[in-house]
Amino acid sequence: MLHRLLSGDTPRSRVLAAILAAILLALLLAPLLFPGTRSLDVAAKVLVFILLVASYDLLLGYTGIVSFAHTMFFGIGGYGVGIAAAKFGPTWGSLALGSLAALGLSALLAFAIGLLSLRVRAIFFAMITLAVASFFQILASQLSALTGGEDGLNYRLPEILLPGTRLIEAPLLGVDITGRIASYYLVFAAVLALFLLLLRIVNSPFGRVLLSIRENEFRAEAIGTRTVFYRTAANCIAALVATAAGILYALWLRYTGPDTTLSFNIMIDILLMVVIGGMGTMYGAVLGATLFVTAQNYLQDLMKMASEALTGVPLLPSLLHPDRWLLWLGVLFILCVYYFPTGIVGKLRARR
Amino acid sequence: MSPGRRIDWIPLALVGALMLAALPLVGSAPTWVTLTVAGLAMGMMIFIMASGLTLVFGLMDVMNFAHGAFISVGAYAAASVLVAMRGAMQEASVTANLSAMLPAVLAAIALAGALGLFFERVVIRPVYGDHLKQILVTMGGLIVCEQLIHVVWGPDIIPLPRPATFTGSVTFGDAAIERYRLLAVLVGLAVFAGMWLLLARTRLGLLIRAGVENAEMVESLGYRIRRLFVGVFVAGSALAGLGGVMWAMYQESVYAQMGMQMMVVIFIVIIIGGLGSVGGCFVGALLVGLLANYIGYVAPKLALGSNILLMVLVLLWRPNGLYPVGKS
Numbered sequence: 013m014l015h016r017l018l019s020g021d022t023p024r025s026r027v028l029a030a031i032l033a034a035i036l037l038a039l040l041l042a043p044l045l046f047p048g049t050r051s052l053d054v055a056a057k058v059l060v061f062i063l064l065v066a067s068y069d070l071l072l073g074y075t076g077i078v079s080f081a082h083t084m085f086f087g088i089g090g091y092g093v094g095i096a097a098a099k100f101g102p103t104w105g106s107l108a109l110g111s112l113a114a115l116g117l118s119a120l121l122a123f124a125i126g127l128l129s130l131r132v133r134a135i136f137f138a139m140i141t142l143a144v145a146s147f148f149q150i151l152a153s154q155l156s157a158l159t160g161g162e163d164g165l166n167y168r169l170p171e172i173l174l175p176g177t178r179l180i181e182a183p184l185l186g187v188d189i190t191g192r193i194a195s196y197y198l199v200f201a202a203v204l205a206l207f208l209l210l211l212r213i214v215n216s217p218f219g220r221v222l223l224s225i226r227e228n229e230f231r232a233e234a235i236g237t238r239t240v241f242y243r244t245a246a247n248c249i250a251a252l253v254a255t256a257a258g259i260l261y262a263l264w265l266r267y268t269g270p271d272t273t274l275s276f277n278i279m280i281d282i283l284l285m286v287v288i289g290g291m292g293t294m295y296g297a298v299l300g301a302t303l304f305v306t307a308q309n310y311l312q313d314l315m316k317m318a319s320e321a322l323t324g325v326p327l328l329p330s331l332l333h334p335d336r337w338l339l340w341l342g343v344l345f346i347l348c349v350y351y352f353p354t355g356i357v358g359k360l361r362a363r364r
Numbered sequence: 365m366s367p368g369r370r371i372d373w374i375p376l377a378l379v380g381a382l383m384l385a386a387l388p389l390v391g392s393a394p395t396w397v398t399l400t401v402a403g404l405a406m407g408m409m410i411f412i413m414a415s416g417l418t419l420v421f422g423l424m425d426v427m428n429f430a431h432g433a434f435i436s437v438g439a440y441a442a443a444s445v446l447v448a449m450r451g452a453m454q455e456a457s458v459t460a461n462l463s464a465m466l467p468a469v470l471a472a473i474a475l476a477g478a479l480g481l482f483f484e485r486v487v488i489r490p491v492y493g494d495h496l497k498q499i500l501v502t503m504g505g506l507i508v509c510e511q512l513i514h515v516v517w518g519p520d521i522i523p524l525p526r527p528a529t530f531t532g533s534v535t536f537g538d539a540a541i542e543r544y545r546l547l548a549v550l551v552g553l554a555v556f557a558g559m560w561l562l563l564a565r566t567r568l569g570l571l572i573r574a575g576v577e578n579a580e581m582v583e584s585l586g587y588r589i590r591r592l593f594v595g596v597f598v599a600g601s602a603l604a605g606l607g608g609v610m611w612a613m614y615q616e617s618v619y620a621q622m623g624m625q626m627m628v629v630i631f632i633v634i635i636i637g638g639l640g641s642v643g644g645c646f647v648g649a650l651l652v653g654l655l656a657n658y659i660g661y662v663a664p665k666l667a668l669g670s671n672i673l674l675m676v677l678v679l680l681w682r683p684n685g686l687y688p689v690g691k692s
Contacts (some may be wrong), residue, residue: 078499128679134409134428134495136639139631143672146628150668280507287500330515339511346504348496350490 017208019215023295028360032295035302039200042195050309056196058305059203060261064295066210067253067283072283073292074214075135075246076226077190080279081125081141084148085118085251087273089258091159092117094268095136098160098168104170111259115252122251126244149274164269173198173263199260206253210296222246226292236297279307287348290355299356304341311337371556375647382651382656386658387508397539399657405545407653408552409614411646414630416600422576422640422689424593426488429502430602431630432623433509436660437479438472439612439622440513443472443522453527461527472605486593493614506624510543513620515591522618550608555603556646563642572596576640576689632671638679638685647686650679 015022023029038045043057068082092114093107100106129140152159159165171177177191187193213219224232225239233239262268272278281304289300311332319332331339352359383400417431442470445455445468452464457561487505491497525531526544533540563569574582575589583589611626612618633652655674660667678686 026612072496076496079498128676135499136635138499139427139635143628143632143635143675147669147672154668195652278504283500283503333515335519336511336515339508339515342504342507342511346487346501347499349504353497 013334019208019212021211023361024287025363027363028295031360032298043187043196044256045302047187052192052196054305054309056199056264057261058302060257060264060303061285061305062298063203063206063260063281064254064257065289065301066207066294067250067257068282069286069291069294069297070210070214070222070250070253072286073290073296074219074226075222075243076229076355077243077247078138079117079250080245081145081148082250082254082282083274083276083279084141084145085122085254086258086261086278087148087270088118088121089114089153089260090262090268090273091165091254091258092255092273092331093259094165094167095158095270097169101311102168102170107263109171110184114255118251118255119248122248123244126247127240145274146276146280149270149276152274155268158344160269160326162270164272166267167268169195169263195264199264200303202256202260206256207294207298210253214294218242218245222291222364230248247307280338286315286355287345287353288341290353290357293354293357296355296357303356307337309339319360372687375644378686379647379650379654382654382658386654386662389662390640390658394538394540395661397536398541399661400654401545401549403654403657404650405542405548405552405614405653406636406656407650408549408556409607409610410626410629410633410653411552411649412555412610413604413626414633414645414649415642416553416596416603417630418596418634418637418640418645419572419576419642420593421634421641423579423596424492424575425495426492427498427502428483428488429499429602429627430483430487430505430509432625432627433506433513433600434476434479434604434623435611435618436513436618436623437509438476438608439524439618440517440522440620441475441605442468442472442609443612443618444517446524447522448527453525457492458529461529463576465527468498469606469609472609473602476605476608477598477602480536480598481594483601484597488597498685510620517620519620524612524616524618526613526616535550544614548614551610555606559642606619626641629671632675634685636675636685638682638687638689640689641687642686644685 023032036066039055039059042052058360064082064086068079071077071079071082085180089111092110094110096106096113100109104196125141125144130138153161156162168174171191173191175190175192177190177194179191179194188218194348221232221237221242224235224237225242229239258273261272265272285300285304286297287300288303289298290296315332315337316334319329319334322328322332330336348355354361386399387393387396390399413431413435417428421427446464449464449467452460455461483505487501488498491501506620530544530547533542534546563573571587571592573580575592579589608623612622615622629652631691633648634645635648636650636651637646650673652671655670656667659670666673683686
């Protein structure tokens, strides 16, 4: 049963299996274990980024193409829900409309970009997507009548997803069952389902073809694979899942803005998560996203303490300043690419 | 452009055609002159920043996403010097201004070049021939550089006033032209002329061009293509530093993300020009600069899409850029 659910792609390492189980359990019981608002926010962000990073891994790790437009698709999802909810009111109908429109637009854009630039080399695709993504970012901030510009959009959602709503009168196990919990489990269920779907895709014959393209494109083509078709398809699937992640994140935050969706910083975060977690393994996305988002929220506190403890020493306090946490993750990222390109998951699997 | 061979004039004619086509759209001749000079100045600065990147790609098939870091670092180095020499900058004499600007530019070139050398040695050398890792590693390098800039120079935007003699504008008839833009055009032309002379008229340039064409053959004839490549890489980084200073003075401010922001335009320019082609990069930069200024005046709403539009049109016409470099 479990084997089939994971599409035969088991963790293949006891330690890894234990870590994954712990993460799954922690996320499943997050409202119980960590009742604070901040920690529930962190848990939801972890969930969304697991999905986002896993979809990016389909491109980078499995197909071997680098895209910088992944946040664009993430943003399309967010803005789809945001604009629909802000313009047509907080009904399920408008959310569905917004989501469908976002998914359609993403598929179309991914297809167009793929056809235009996946014929040529990886580097070309990376550059084109960077240009298109930055264009989209400017577009979103310019069309402020629709997108709220730099301020973004705040909107209401259907009653059942709002934190003010009580679903059950009496607290359950000491936790108030509010709309917040309902939206958390909505995100959780959707992420779990889509993650298993991605696992299914990469372990299907389709996924094997993607791997063969990554390993040796020339040879894949010589065997008779239409590489452009497969790459474009992978690009579209990844874009659709990223859009779904954007929709979920918008549902959770009830806010859509350039900083939470389109910003290039998020693209960099995704890259770091994929590489540190492990390229070419879906489980790497889980580890990478969990580690990174937790670090983002809690490492800074640690660095602040270290920085204050070292006051007086030259240079060190500013290197350890809490705002410089990206510096250290950047260094870790470069080291990962050189010394363990399969990331944490690869290391764990090699140990057995 | 391949010096020494027959020159493909069509893309060059395109620049002229764009200028002429813009004249009736803009309406008034003085405004057109102002816009054209502004566009040329912007194009020249972009060219200075982009030329090294495209040459490095042509020669060694390396795409350096951290090129933007050299731009920022150059600008910051110059800003440090200029802030220290504030007095000389504010005097209304050209010699005093130049005596502050020259050391600033030299500092930018030296620091950006040194960083380039370090980058080539430490970051890029292990990942030759692997595009995927190149993109990832140089992207990581960009992140680390940006953060280090914050550590060294602080996180705030540094204002960078232009030197006194280069502020304001000169008027030709009715057309007002900013002095600084004229300076930018002159420096850009000088850099392009210098590069063209180096590539077309010297033995070194011959080797570089041969290396772009077929690196293995040059190597088998006994030349150390590696050493050549390091030289080109450092020179390209230094040019990025120079471009960074000029762009920072144009914007009158310095901030850490400026390099990354410029990278988008630079990528568009070298894609338009044809990856690896210096001449194409020059024409592409001029097209981008001119179009941005014309459209910004005629139809401001379209301005943000003008670069992408131009890129799509050029790629539809010539899928490998204006001057395709014959290398797969």
